[in-house]
Amino acid sequence: MTAILVGESVSKHFGGLKAVDRVDFHLDDGEILGLIGPNGAGKTTLFSVAAGSIPPTAGRVLLDGRQVSGKSAHRSVHLGICRTHQIVRPFARLTVLDNVLVGHHYGRPANVPGGDPHRVAREILDFIGLADRAGRLPGELTLAGRKRLEVARALATGPRVLLLDEVVAGLNPVESARLLDLIREIRGRGISIIMIEHVMHAVMSLSDRVVVLDLGRKIAEGTPSEVATDPVVIEAYLGRDEDDVQRQPGGAEEQQRA
Amino acid sequence: MTSPERALSSGAGVRVRLPVWLPGRILVAFAAGVALLWAAPLVLPVGEYTHNVVGLTFMFMAAALAWNWLGGYVGQISFGHAAMFGAGGFVAARLMLTLGLPFWVAWLAGGLVAGCYALLWGHPTLRLRGPYFSIATIGVGEATRLVATYWSGFTGGSSGLSLPLGGGPTKFQLYWYGLYLLAVAVGLSYWLRKSRIGLALFAIKEDVEAAGDLGVDATRYQDVVLFLSGTMVGVCGGFYASYQTFIDPQDMFSFDRSISFILMAVIGGIGTILGAAAGAIVFVVIQEFLLANYSQLYLGLYGTLLVLIILFEPLGLTGLLIRVRKLFGYRPRPDIAAGGLKSAAVGVDARGSTADQGVAPVEQSAPGERGSA
Numbered sequence: 001m002t003a004i005l006v007g008e009s010v011s012k013h014f015g016g017l018k019a020v021d022r023v024d025f026h027l028d029d030g031e032i033l034g035l036i037g038p039n040g041a042g043k044t045t046l047f048s049v050a051a052g053s054i055p056p057t058a059g060r061v062l063l064d065g066r067q068v069s070g071k072s073a074h075r076s077v078h079l080g081i082c083r084t085h086q087i088v089r090p091f092a093r094l095t096v097l098d099n100v101l102v103g104h105h106y107g108r109p110a111n112v113p114g115g116d117p118h119r120v121a122r123e124i125l126d127f128i129g130l131a132d133r134a135g136r137l138p139g140e141l142t143l144a145g146r147k148r149l150e151v152a153r154a155l156a157t158g159p160r161v162l163l164l165d166e167v168v169a170g171l172n173p174v175e176s177a178r179l180l181d182l183i184r185e186i187r188g189r190g191i192s193i194i195m196i197e198h199v200m201h202a203v204m205s206l207s208d209r210v211v212v213l214d215l216g217r218k219i220a221e222g223t224p225s226e227v228a229t230d231p232v233v234i235e236a237y238l239g240r241d242e243d244d245v246q247r248q249p250g251g252a253e254e255q256q257r258a
Numbered sequence: 259m260t261s262p263e264r265a266l267s268s269g270a271g272v273r274v275r276l277p278v279w280l281p282g283r284i285l286v287a288f289a290a291g292v293a294l295l296w297a298a299p300l301v302l303p304v305g306e307y308t309h310n311v312v313g314l315t316f317m318f319m320a321a322a323l324a325w326n327w328l329g330g331y332v333g334q335i336s337f338g339h340a341a342m343f344g345a346g347g348f349v350a351a352r353l354m355l356t357l358g359l360p361f362w363v364a365w366l367a368g369g370l371v372a373g374c375y376a377l378l379w380g381h382p383t384l385r386l387r388g389p390y391f392s393i394a395t396i397g398v399g400e401a402t403r404l405v406a407t408y409w410s411g412f413t414g415g416s417s418g419l420s421l422p423l424g425g426g427p428t429k430f431q432l433y434w435y436g437l438y439l440l441a442v443a444v445g446l447s448y449w450l451r452k453s454r455i456g457l458a459l460f461a462i463k464e465d466v467e468a469a470g471d472l473g474v475d476a477t478r479y480q481d482v483v484l485f486l487s488g489t490m491v492g493v494c495g496g497f498y499a500s501y502q503t504f505i506d507p508q509d510m511f512s513f514d515r516s517i518s519f520i521l522m523a524v525i526g527g528i529g530t531i532l533g534a535a536a537g538a539i540v541f542v543v544i545q546e547f548l549l550a551n552y553s554q555l556y557l558g559l560y561g562t563l564l565v566l567i568i569l570f571e572p573l574g575l576t577g578l579l580i581r582v583r584k585l586f587g588y589r590p591r592p593d594i595a596a597g598g599l600k601s602a603a604v605g606v607d608a609r610g611s612t613a614d615q616g617v618a619p620v621e622q623s624a625p626g627e628r629g630s631a
Contacts, residue, residue, distance in 0.1 A: 077473035091464035095593045102461045107473030137592045
């Protein structure tokens with residue numbers, strides 16, 4: 001397997017805050033990479049940098065050897081990387097179909113053949129399970145529907161790498177199970193995926209590999225089971241056990257007491 | 259390479275190739291409308307005053323449509339379009355006066371200068387959105403007015419410029435030039451709205467960042483629209499100069515004028531094509547028939563009108579029309595009812611009927627299911 005997306009020492013600082021701090025990562029062709037970490041770990045910022053929405057302070061992100069970071073978002077899309085938003089951002093007064101068509105008309109890399117836009121958009125809506133809602137407004141969809149729309153729009157741009165930002169969060173178990181199946185199918189279409197997710201069973205069951213961020217730094221990387229048992233990761237999420245805290249540095253303290 | 263150029267013929271053997279967003283009947287209606295208005299004064303016995311005012315109204319309709327490209331389609335409300343109106347007018351007047359250029363060359367040159375001027379201030383300010391952009395345009399409009407007032411070598415200062423009598427078309431002839439102007443503006447409006455460009459513009463209006471994340475180059479599209487809008491309004495300024503034969507900066511660049519473009523579009527229905535044009539008619543009618551008798555009242559009336567529209571019918575006359583049609587059983591598509599875009603950019607369904615721009619299959623899923631949502 002070759003890496004399709006590579007992040008080289010990516011940093012993004014907002015003033016004194018190091019939202020992303022020298023993070024290296026790579027995504028293999030056809031892989032699903034989970035990106036997890038506590039709130040404020042810098043996951044979404046890393047997405048924004050990779051998708052070109054915001055320029056990195058240092059480092060760069062390469063898609064197939066071509067730089068995608070530090071350009072404007074639309075140019076990164078044309079190179080084949082597309083993101084979804086954690087808080088869905090549909091075009092509220094365009095129909096579901098037109099929402100998808102925006103991605104199809106404007107997001108495709110120049111070398112991807114178009115085909116009949118109407119047919120392609122419907123095919124995507126079929127695939128994503130929104131075909132019967134094509135003429136509706138996004139506001140008439142359920143949250144699960146809007147999350148699907150977000151994914152459908154991104155798919156319409158014909159990406160090679162898809163960045164999914166918490167698409168499962170907020171869905172009920174049935175909805176999320178369906179969406180997870182969908183993500184597997186998207187991978188089956190040859191699209192490599194990085195997904196940010198807080199729903200642990202989703203990340204753990206889908207991901208081939210997991211990268212853990214905390215306070216902007218990469219603290220762990222490995223298979224889901226490796227990461228789940230990594231003490232550093234557990235500490236980042238849950239903090240240290242109070243007993244451990246006292247026992248380790250407090251060895252001397254115990255001796256004194258004795 | 260792909261959709262927009264699709265043969266209209268599906269098997270019928272017609273060799274006409276029209277873009278999918280331009281159905282033949284629209285083209286026919288457009289041509290018929292222009293022809294009708296072109297011939298009307300030759301047939302109808304209207305007074306010269308009415309004839310002239312109608313000509314002027316055509317120009318205002320064109321200007322309102324041009325403002326609407328930016329304000330309605332892209333959602334960037336400009337309070338500074340008088341700057342382009344005045345720039346176009348004064349450049350045209352100066353070219354006619356000093357160089358003796360034919361009026362239409364002067365109009366076009368004035369329009370281009372106005373368009374370039376719009377780009378000059380617009381490219382940086384279009385990064386702002388919503389009220390921030392609007393405030394910036396107020397600044398631009400006022401600054402331009404002051405510069406024009408004090409640049410007396412070019413604009414004649416507060417005493418303005420008078421065009422030589424008999425040098426250009428008469429008010430009577432200007433009716434037809436106004437009509438051509440309007441025809442171009444309507445054509446461009448339709449193209450910007452209904453071709454796939456309209457989809458990008460609407461996406462920018464709804465959420466500029468999300469549009470960027472889907473590959474829409476927002477900066478470029480906004481620049482292009484502003485340039486077109488500025489050019490069109492500039493040409494309108496040239497027309498106005500020829501119509502009045504006397505222009506002064508306080509009138510051409512006034513804040514009232516900027517507001518008037520907004521009012522026309524808002525009265526008729528912001529973002530719509532025919533709405534903006536209809537709004538211009540209402541505006542001129544109010545102005546012509548109230549200004550004469552109650553010159554203090556008309557501004558108050560505009561204000562009241564604006565408040566009422568924003569409160570009760572944000573889509574203006576278009577919204578009213580939709581309401582009335584609903585009474586008679588018309589069920590608009592949800593996106594239209596929400597002031598959205600009736601996208602024809604989608605193209606004819608692949609296996610499709612030659613029917614309605616391929617919209618029909620979408621509609622089939624819409625009716626009847628209302629209760630379930």
